[in-house]
Amino acid sequence: MQILHPFAGSVQQYAEAISDPDRFRPDHCPQCQAKQPLTGHGFYRRTLVDPAFDGVIRVRRYLCRLCQRTVSLLPQFALPWLRFSLRVISLFLVARLLQGLTLAAAARAASQPAMPYQRGQFWIRRFRRQAPALGVALGPLAPPVTAPDFVARALAMLESIGWIAAHRFLFSELRAHLLGWPPFLAPQGWRTTLVPARPAPRGSPHSICLEPARPPALGLGRERKNLHG
Numbered sequence: 001m002q003i004l005h006p007f008a009g010s011v012q013q014y015a016e017a018i019s020d021p022d023r024f025r026p027d028h029c030p031q032c033q034a035k036q037p038l039t040g041h042g043f044y045r046r047t048l049v050d051p052a053f054d055g056v057i058r059v060r061r062y063l064c065r066l067c068q069r070t071v072s073l074l075p076q077f078a079l080p081w082l083r084f085s086l087r088v089i090s091l092f093l094v095a096r097l098l099q100g101l102t103l104a105a106a107a108r109a110a111s112q113p114a115m116p117y118q119r120g121q122f123w124i125r126r127f128r129r130q131a132p133a134l135g136v137a138l139g140p141l142a143p144p145v146t147a148p149d150f151v152a153r154a155l156a157m158l159e160s161i162g163w164i165a166a167h168r169f170l171f172s173e174l175r176a177h178l179l180g181w182p183p184f185l186a187p188q189g190w191r192t193t194l195v196p197a198r199p200a201p202r203g204s205p206h207s208i209c210l211e212p213a214r215p216p217a218l219g220l221g222r223e224r225k226n227l228h229g
């Protein structure tokens with residue numbers, strides 16, 4: 001199971017912060033609700049591309065001694081199963097879909113050196129599919145928006161709320177992926193539609209994702225090999 005790590009600094013600062021297992025240790029198990037702090041259980045590694053970083057980051061794992069399941073603390077600047085950070089993805093989508101830049105110019109606006117714009121086309125397809133549901137799901141967090149279509153509306157809401165805050169809300173409260181779960185993670189029973197929910201109370205220490213059971217072959221430890229963009 002993944003929960004979001006509420007870290008707000010740079011990728012480099014994140015790397016230093018997670019060296020201390022006590023600093024963000026969950027004080028209970030989000031899976032069995034055992035009321036005892038979880039035990040440090042090492043890390044897994046995944047790649048990440050951010051405007052100022054391109055490399056491998058560590059993601060801290062904890063173990064619940066009671067139910068023997070692990071919890072990993074995915075940094076909130078990353079989206080599950082995507083190699084590029086939320087910052088790069090949001091810069092690209094805004095540049096292309098809101099500001100109307102060409103694909104190549106949007107790629108340059110999102111990262112230096114410019115990311116492959118073909119990657120951005122993949123995000124655009126996913127975002128277009130997801131936009132109507134995003135507009136509904138993010139309703140409780142954003143002021144009313146007037147926009148010509150679903151894509152513009154969802155983008156305006158994300159800009160108003162903040163992409164990371166929106167991602168935290170979607171992932172923690174609705175088990176939803178900002179760009180939609182990729183098809184291989186949407187088997188029968190996987191929640192694929194978004195519904196509105198109430199936002200988490202301000203100041204809650206961790207955002208909890210009650211992620212449905214994932215097929216064993218797609219375990220978190222293999223995430224590095226399976227990032228799709």
Ligand SMILES: [Zn+2]
Nearest residue numbers: 029032064067
């Ligand atoms: Zn547990």
